[in-house]
Amino acid sequence: xxxxxxxxxxxxxxxxxxxxxxxxxxxxxxxxxxxxxxxxxxxxxxxxxxxxxxxxxxxxxxxxxxxxxxxxxxxxxxxxxxxxxxxxxxxxxxxxxxxxxxxxxxxxxxxxxxxxxxxxxxxxxxxxxxxxxxxxxxxxxxxxxxxxxxxxxxxxxxxxxxxxxxxxxxxxxxxxxxxxxxxxxxxxxxxxxxxxxxxxxxxxxxxxxxxxxxxxxxxxxxx
Amino acid sequence: xxxxxxxxxxxxxxxxxxxxxxxxxxxxxxxxxxxxxxxxxxxxxxxxxxxxxxxxxxxxxxxxxxxxxxxxxxxxxxxxxxxxxxxxxxxxxxxxxxxxxxxxxxxxxxxxxxxxxxxxxxxxxxxxxxxxxxxxxxxxxxxxxxxxxxxxxxxxxxxxxxxxxxxxxxxxxxxxxxxxxxxxxxxxxxxxxxxxxxxxxxxxxxxxxxxxxxxxxxxxxxx
Numbered sequence: 001x002x003x004x005x006x007x008x009x010x011x012x013x014x015x016x017x018x019x020x021x022x023x024x025x026x027x028x029x030x031x032x033x034x035x036x037x038x039x040x041x042x043x044x045x046x047x048x049x050x051x052x053x054x055x056x057x058x059x060x061x062x063x064x065x066x067x068x069x070x071x072x073x074x075x076x077x078x079x080x081x082x083x084x085x086x087x088x089x090x091x092x093x094x095x096x097x098x099x100x101x102x103x104x105x106x107x108x109x110x111x112x113x114x115x116x117x118x119x120x121x122x123x124x125x126x127x128x129x130x131x132x133x134x135x136x137x138x139x140x141x142x143x144x145x146x147x148x149x150x151x152x153x154x155x156x157x158x159x160x161x162x163x164x165x166x167x168x169x170x171x172x173x174x175x176x177x178x179x180x181x182x183x184x185x186x187x188x189x190x191x192x193x194x195x196x197x198x199x200x201x202x203x204x205x206x207x208x209x210x211x212x213x214x215x216x217x218x219x220x221x222x223x
Numbered sequence: 224x225x226x227x228x229x230x231x232x233x234x235x236x237x238x239x240x241x242x243x244x245x246x247x248x249x250x251x252x253x254x255x256x257x258x259x260x261x262x263x264x265x266x267x268x269x270x271x272x273x274x275x276x277x278x279x280x281x282x283x284x285x286x287x288x289x290x291x292x293x294x295x296x297x298x299x300x301x302x303x304x305x306x307x308x309x310x311x312x313x314x315x316x317x318x319x320x321x322x323x324x325x326x327x328x329x330x331x332x333x334x335x336x337x338x339x340x341x342x343x344x345x346x347x348x349x350x351x352x353x354x355x356x357x358x359x360x361x362x363x364x365x366x367x368x369x370x371x372x373x374x375x376x377x378x379x380x381x382x383x384x385x386x387x388x389x390x391x392x393x394x395x396x397x398x399x400x401x402x403x404x405x406x407x408x409x410x411x412x413x414x415x416x417x418x419x420x421x422x423x424x425x426x427x428x429x430x431x432x433x434x435x436x437x438x439x440x441x442x443x444x445x446x
Contacts, residue, residue: 051325051358060314063314065314065317065318065321066321067320067321067324069320069324070317070320070321070324071317073316073317073320074313074314074316074317077313077316078313079313090297090300090301090302091283091286091288091297093296093297093300094288094293094294094296094297095288097290097292097293097296098288098289098290098293101290101292101293102274105328135274
């Protein structure tokens with residue numbers, strides 16, 4: 001397979017699309033960006049992702065892929081040589097997939113819930129989020145990145161935490177990453193945020209705060 | 224890596240462990256079974272899977288893996304030659320991973336919800352489940368198995384549907400797989416259920432019905 005015709009559908013703010021942007025840049029894959037406006041979905045997005053109707057969508061040589069985790073695995077398949085996102089060793093690969101899944105299924109869901117609730121419900125969601133994040137804090141140990149000295153698959157998945165968490169904290173007025181409990185996660189966020197393929201694509205913080213304030217108000221009003 | 228020391232922690236009824244059992248048998252990997260009693264968790268399960276505390280857990284050469292999807296990917300890595308669960312082509316692999324994820328994140332969650340609810344809430348959950356299952360019906364087309372003539376990764380993932388759905392239908396007194404709407408899924412269930420590595424491990428239907436009646440009553444009473 002060639003690199004010809006790689007297209008990425010994304011929005012200016014999607015943290016899931018950001019995973020794919022950073023992955024493509026790390027791998028050195030050239031691609032074309034198609035910016036979607038999710039409030040006003042263009043027909044091509046619906047055509048490429050009729051089930052979830054969401055970005056990111058990757059098109060390569062006429063084939064379409066959706067779901068950021070699935071896309072990341074694809075990008076790391078041998079058609080795109082260069083930097084490896086997943087480790088070579090089968091066991092280490094399974095550890096990586098476990099943490100990626102734990103991030104998506106547990107950590108982000110619980111953080112998200114804490115963000116969209118108020119009062120007692122928020123307290124409960126927060127407890128669960130903190131509990132999940134404690135497992136991550138233990139796993140990261142004192143390494144620079146999740147797998148050691150180099151950025152990899154899990155870092156890109158947990159990029160959501162690096163990118164969004166302090167924004168959600170500010171908008172919902174909750175403190176999640178307390179420095180006493182999460183010194184290693186906070187250190188990782190600092191290191192991760194400075195990686196060029198991450199930093200150069202981060203959406204502007206002020207614009208994100210406006211966006212997430214509006215989302216939170218909308219959710220709270222409709223519950 | 225060698226096949227020495229492959230151990231699988233499972234229960235007599237876990238549909239997620241069944242995925243791994245069938246996969247190991249398809250690959251021809253010899254393994255030792257450790258039967259867990261989840262009502263009375265033995266310390267070794269808690270030690271091997273401290274985060275989720277659930278089966279299946281696979282131990283290979285001293286390494287521990289959890290999450291059936293992660294374990295299936297590992298089993299298909301090159302250490303275990305023989306039958307391939309995932310296709311060789313990177314794009315086909317990504318399609319496979321998409322459907323596996325869609326099964327776990329959408330289909331089974333919505334079917335499960337329909338099973339544990341009553342009245343209006345059940346009707347709503349059922350609508351969602353049917354909608355998700357319709358995408359699967361479309362995807363399967365007229366193939367014997369999800370990828371064609373041979374059993375593979377997606378079949379093992381959707382084994383839950385084959386194995387559990389008619390049991391849940393009977394216990395919750397709902398009809399989900401109507402032959403007019405889901406002729407292809409029903410045909411697939413029939414073919415899948417007759418594959419020896421599946422059939423020889425299925426838990427006895429009557430025992431499953433007793434178990435799921437008890438689970439449902441417990442959930443409904445505690446809500």
